[in-house]
Amino acid sequence: xxxxxxxxxxxxxxxxxxxxxxxxxxxxVLAETEFSSARDRATAIGDYRDVDAVLDFAKGVDVITFDHxxxxxxxxxxxxxxxxxxxxxPAALAVAQDKIHMRRVLDDLGLxxxxxxxxxxxxxxxxxxxxxxxxxxxxTPRGGYDGKGVAAITSSNDIAEWLNSGPVLLxxxxxxxxxxxxxxxxxxxxxxxxxPVIATIQADGVCTEAxxxxxxxxxxxxxxxxxxxxxxxxxxxxxxxxxxxxxxxxDDRLLINELAMRPHNSGHVTMDGSVTSQFEQHLRxxxxxxxxxxxxxxxxxxxxxxxxxxxxxxxxxxxxxxAVKLHNYGKDARPGxxxxxxxxxxxxxxxxxxxxxxxAAIFSQSK
Amino acid sequence: xxxxxxxxxxxxxxxxxxxxxxxxxxxxVLAETEFSSARDRATAIGDYRDVDAVLDFAKGVDVITFDHxxxxxxxxxxxxxxxxxxxxxPAALAVAQDKIHMRRVLDDLGLxxxxxxxxxxxxxxxxxxxxxxxxxxxxTPRGGYDGKGVAAITSSNDIAEWLNSGPVLLxxxxxxxxxxxxxxxxxxxxxxxxxPVIATIQADGVCTEAxxxxxxxxxxxxxxxxxxxxxxxxxxxxxxxxxxxxxxxxDDRLLINELAMRPHNSGHVTMDGSVTSQFEQHLRxxxxxxxxxxxxxxxxxxxxxxxxxxxxxxxxxxxxxxAVKLHNYGKDARPGxxxxxxxxxxxxxxxxxxxxxxxAAIFSQSK
Numbered sequence: 001x002x003x004x005x006x007x008x009x010x011x012x013x014x015x016x017x018x019x020x021x022x023x024x025x026x027x028x029v030l031a032e033t034e035f036s037s038a039r040d041r042a043t044a045i046g047d048y049r050d051v052d053a054v055l056d057f058a059k060g061v062d063v064i065t066f067d068h069x070x071x072x073x074x075x076x077x078x079x080x081x082x083x084x085x086x087x088x089x090p091a092a093l094a095v096a097q098d099k100i101h102m103r104r105v106l107d108d109l110g111l112x113x114x115x116x117x118x119x120x121x122x123x124x125x126x127x128x129x130x131x132x133x134x135x136x137x138x139x140t141p142r143g144g145y146d147g148k149g150v151a152a153i154t155s156s157n158d159i160a161e162w163l164n165s166g167p168v169l170l171x172x173x174x175x176x177x178x179x180x181x182x183x184x185x186x187x188x189x190x191x192x193x194x195x196p197v198i199a200t201i202q203a204d205g206v207c208t209e210a211x212x213x214x215x216x217x218x219x220x221x222x223x224x225x226x227x228x229x230x231x232x233x234x235x236x237x238x239x240x241x242x243x244x245x246x247x248x249x250x251d252d253r254l255l256i257n258e259l260a261m262r263p264h265n266s267g268h269v270t271m272d273g274s275v276t277s278q279f280e281q282h283l284r285x286x287x288x289x290x291x292x293x294x295x296x297x298x299x300x301x302x303x304x305x306x307x308x309x310x311x312x313x314x315x316x317x318x319x320x321x322x323a324v325k326l327h328n329y330g331k332d333a334r335p336g337x338x339x340x341x342x343x344x345x346x347x348x349x350x351x352x353x354x355x356x357x358x359x360a361a362i363f364s365q366s367k
Numbered sequence: 368x369x370x371x372x373x374x375x376x377x378x379x380x381x382x383x384x385x386x387x388x389x390x391x392x393x394x395x396v397l398a399e400t401e402f403s404s405a406r407d408r409a410t411a412i413g414d415y416r417d418v419d420a421v422l423d424f425a426k427g428v429d430v431i432t433f434d435h436x437x438x439x440x441x442x443x444x445x446x447x448x449x450x451x452x453x454x455x456x457p458a459a460l461a462v463a464q465d466k467i468h469m470r471r472v473l474d475d476l477g478l479x480x481x482x483x484x485x486x487x488x489x490x491x492x493x494x495x496x497x498x499x500x501x502x503x504x505x506x507t508p509r510g511g512y513d514g515k516g517v518a519a520i521t522s523s524n525d526i527a528e529w530l531n532s533g534p535v536l537l538x539x540x541x542x543x544x545x546x547x548x549x550x551x552x553x554x555x556x557x558x559x560x561x562x563p564v565i566a567t568i569q570a571d572g573v574c575t576e577a578x579x580x581x582x583x584x585x586x587x588x589x590x591x592x593x594x595x596x597x598x599x600x601x602x603x604x605x606x607x608x609x610x611x612x613x614x615x616x617x618d619d620r621l622l623i624n625e626l627a628m629r630p631h632n633s634g635h636v637t638m639d640g641s642v643t644s645q646f647e648q649h650l651r652x653x654x655x656x657x658x659x660x661x662x663x664x665x666x667x668x669x670x671x672x673x674x675x676x677x678x679x680x681x682x683x684x685x686x687x688x689x690a691v692k693l694h695n696y697g698k699d700a701r702p703g704x705x706x707x708x709x710x711x712x713x714x715x716x717x718x719x720x721x722x723x724x725x726x727a728a729i730f731s732q733s734k
Contacts, residue, residue: 001697002679018385021407024679024695024707040388040408275690289682293690297664297712312369312391315656323642323660328391330368340391345664
């Protein structure tokens with residue numbers, strides 16, 4: 001039996017557990033704490049920045065993958081030197097770890113990205129803002145997630161502190177009509193599959209809703225998004241699941257916002273919406289077994305995140321007839337914390353979205 | 368968080384693991400061996416006939432349920448005396464544990480069963496055979512499963528050994544056109560739901576295929592089967608999933624063959640076929656949270672068991688486009704052993720059955 005080791009014990013590792021069982025794959029997780037979301041399969045507790053802990057965990061696993069992108073390059077290099085296969089490969093992961101590197105690589109592939117620049121001084125920041133009509137988006141190159149490390153700015157003063165720590169990525173404020181996510185999976189042997197493009201809703205930089213497929217998407221949009229995803233996966237040699245966050249601009253272009261080389265919040269909608277979920281597919285890709293069908297199970301699927309608390313007591317308030325699927329991340333309650341999600345599927349978009357939102361709201365009301 | 372303890376570490380316990388994670392329920396399993404199918408959640412290793420092992424396991428769980436029906440009544444009584452809720456209740460479980468008791472109880476409920484009799488002597492057996500045209504079905508009252516403890520007989524000589532051990536259940540040889548299974552779930556609070564009736568195919572007493580819903584089922588058949596299931600669940604106070612194995616006779620009657628008070632092989636088809644699988648539903652029922660929708664996700668779903676070996680190497684032979692779902696029980700290879708199942712779903716019955724059979728055959732060819 002293949003043994004897959006996952007570095008990081010968050011909800012992404014947690015949601016791999018069920019598919020691993022059904023596939024007959026042994027999953028082992030290196031978790032940060034005893035009370036991690038993926039504690040059921042945490043075979044080791046340790047810091048992913050601790051090279052000894054990571055190397056010790058790698059003994060006896062057939063392949064290593066990741067719950068998050070924050071593993072330091074030095075640790076990745078040491079791990080790679082042991083010869084255990086890493087998916088995604090460190091070189092691909094590096095692209096997702098550094099937003100400036102990512103912009104350069106996407107430029108090299110000739111792919112559409114927002115107008116961007118790297119700035120190291122206040123003067124460079126203010127110059128860029130001036131070229132963009134007085135406002136811009138600033139991003140720290142490393143370590144950001146869920147809206148952290150991203151700021152809308154009108155002056156270098158807004159990010160004075162960031163500039164003390166190193167270069168900053170600057171981008172135009174994209175005039176977008178909505179955000180999309182293109183999920184892709186690629187095996188080491190090269191097979192690549194795409195799901196239909198997903199519409200996402202963010203609040204304060206945090207994904208809160210996803211709809212599969214993106215409503216009112218033209219065939220051109222669907223094809224273009226899939227082509228972008230495939231080009232990136234192949235261009236960077238991604239192995240595992242890749243999520244490409246996209247802007248659909250008001251003038252009907254697609255621009256690449258971010259990349260994640262792992263299952264992604266937007267892709268949670270595939271758990272109930274698709275023949276093969278992003279978590280099962282990630283395991284298949286990482287284990288290099290044939291990828292599953294990415295067809296949708298029903299016409300529409302909607303996913304709504306739950307924040308704060310998802311106590312099982314509240315399940316009693318959800319009518320069975322609402323036919324939603326609950327996904328609990330097993331986390332302690334904390335205001336604003338992403339603790340689970342709810343999905344609905346069906347033939348009518350409005351009905352599907354309404355059912356998922358209504359169920360999620362029952363939990364949100366508890367905090 | 369609710370903690371559910373499962374006595375027995377077979378594939379039924381294994382297939383509860385994924386749903387437990389998504390529901391945010393902590394599952395703990397008392398497994399027979401270190402290498403049980405449900406080893407991922409085996410928090411204790413012990414013999415289910417050892418009252419001390421079982422009582423020790425019960426400490427710290429909120430509710431106890433079962434992977435199989437073989438727990439001795441003395442152990443059940445001791446467990447019940449501790450006050451930890453048992454689902455199903457020992458009185459209900461007793462009905463599934465003893466086929467003669469089951470026949471009596473079903474008679475009392477006025478439900479349709481094959482002509483039956485209890486025999487303790489060779490003369491009683493031969494008398495019954497004479498009333499049934501020279502042949503009968505004999506069953507040991509306790510401990511049978513997957514065709515074991517069942518024999519087609521024409522003389523008391525065929526079961527001379529069984530008669531030495533105690534009474535035997537005798538039944539008419541039912542002239543049936545096919546076998547069906549009615550799945551039901553009932554909460555302690557009384558809510559009861561039924562899935563559409565399932566068609567099953569047995570070979571040598573072992574379930575090999577299931578189709579949801581049963582093809583060419585009239586509305587009357589569907590309603591009658593659901594009514595039978597509901598009547599039994601309510602009449603016996605079943606809590607959790609109940610499977611009612613049925614004969615559809617050549618003269619269009621339904622006769623109750625067997626009862627199982629747990630998820631059942633026929634119900635594996637609900638994992639991919641239904642909004643709520645039998646495993647998720649069993650956990651919901653046992654935890655007394657609202658039951659999920661039993662609607663089908665697609666028009667047809669088919670399940671085919673895999674026997675012998677389900678090595679992951681064979682996954683490479685299954686085309687992604689076949690869009691089947693694999694369920695591996697994590698068991699060592701052994702000729703004839705039930706080691707997994709494969710499901711397919713879709714709009715066309717023939718296509719769905721063909722895809723599931725073709726994928727299962729890839730594994731069967733390996734042994």
